[in-house]
Each structure stands twice: as C-alpha cells, then as structure tokens.
Amino acid sequence: METIEHHTEIFSALFLAATLYAALRGGAPERxxxxxxxxxSLTSVALVSPLGKRWAHVEYGLLxxxxxxxxxxxALTYHARRHWPLWMTSMQAIEVLCHVxxxxxxxxxRPAYMSLQALWAYPMVVLLIIGVRxxxxxxxxxxxxVSWRRSSARS
Structure with missing residues (x-):
C-alpha cells in the first residue's frame, strides 16, 4: 500500500502543477x-468499484x-491547431486498450491491470505541461x- 500512496502523492503534485500552469498560462486547447x-479524473473516482472489489474484474465505469x-x-485533436493533442489522443487510446x-x-x-491504468496518466500530464510551454x-x-483550425466550408 505504501507504494500506491507514494504513487498517488507524486501524481497529485504533478497534476496540481499542470493544473495551475495550464489554467494560468495555457491557451484555449490547453485549458x-x-x-x-x-x-x-472526477468520473473515474466516482465510477470505480469499491475498494474490496476494485480491479477484480473489468472496471466498466473506468472504461x-x-x-x-x-x-x-x-475532438480536440481535430479542431486544435496544435500537435500535442494527437499524442494525447494516442496515449488515451492505449489506456482504453489496456482494458481489453x-x-x-x-x-x-490484477496488479498489472491497475498499473497500466495508472501508467499513462503521467506522460499525458507531462505532455500537457509541454503543450503549455x-x-x-x-x-x-x-x-x-492561433488555437483553432478554421473550417474551409462556407456557411
């Protein structure tokens, strides 16, 4: 349990730093x-199984x-005029595939399933920080x- 708590503390600090940086210095896509x-994050916490049953089966709420x-x-990748959302989308797709x-x-x-779910959050948060920078x-x-691509279609 100590390792999980340590992991949570490190991620929380990184997530807080990214939150402040993106909120204060990011453009519209970063925000x-x-x-x-x-x-x-909020829906994941709300939808994950109770502690005793967590990771014993597919976490459908997390999925x-x-x-x-x-x-x-x-959608952000499609509309934003940035390269980093494509990487973010790719990492999120891998996270979804970790449920398969x-x-x-x-x-x-089970510990591998749990670890894979947590693993991709780190590079994604770092990528957001890089995007803001x-x-x-x-x-x-x-x-x-310029934050957004313009549609070539005439209205």
Missing amino acids: LALLVFWLG ASDLAMLCAFA PILLAPDVN RHRLRLKRTGRD
Whole structure:
C-alpha cells in the first residue's frame, strides 16, 4: 500500500502543477484538455468499484470514463491547431486498450491491470505541461498563437 500512496502523492503534485500552469498560462486547447482531465479524473473516482472489489474484474465505469476522454481528446485533436493533442489522443487510446486483456482473459494479473491504468496518466500530464510551454514560446516569438483550425466550408 505504501507504494500506491507514494504513487498517488507524486501524481497529485504533478497534476496540481499542470493544473495551475495550464489554467494560468495555457491557451484555449490547453485549458480544454485540462477540463477533460479534471472531468475524467472526477468520473473515474466516482465510477470505480469499491475498494474490496476494485480491479477484480473489468472496471466498466473506468472504461466508460476513458472512452469519453478518448472522444474528447480526438475532438480536440481535430479542431486544435496544435500537435500535442494527437499524442494525447494516442496515449488515451492505449489506456482504453489496456482494458481489453482483462475483458478477454479475466484471470490476467490484477496488479498489472491497475498499473497500466495508472501508467499513462503521467506522460499525458507531462505532455500537457509541454503543450503549455510551447504555446508560451510561440506567443513570445510571434506575439500570437492561433488555437483553432478554421473550417474551409462556407456557411
């Protein structure tokens, strides 16, 4: 349990740093990604199984939350004029795919399932920090940073 608590403390500190940085210094895509992270985190906590039953089977609530986040990041990738959302979407897709082994083979190693679910959150939060930093550099270099792609269709 000590390892899990340590992992939670490290992630919480990183997540708080990313939250503050993206909220205060990020552009619209970075803030939207932050909102997706927060909503995903809150729904994951709300929908995960009770402690005694957690990770004993597919965490369907967590899978639903992960799928919703994947859709949100895919929409962000499509509309944002940034490269990092594509990487974010890819990492979220891998996180969704981490549910598949337990669906196919219920006897799969439970700690591995739990660890894989936690693993991808770290690089995704770091990627958000990098995205904010690159946004700030573009603003410094050119004085502006266009956030969204424009539709070529005429209305």
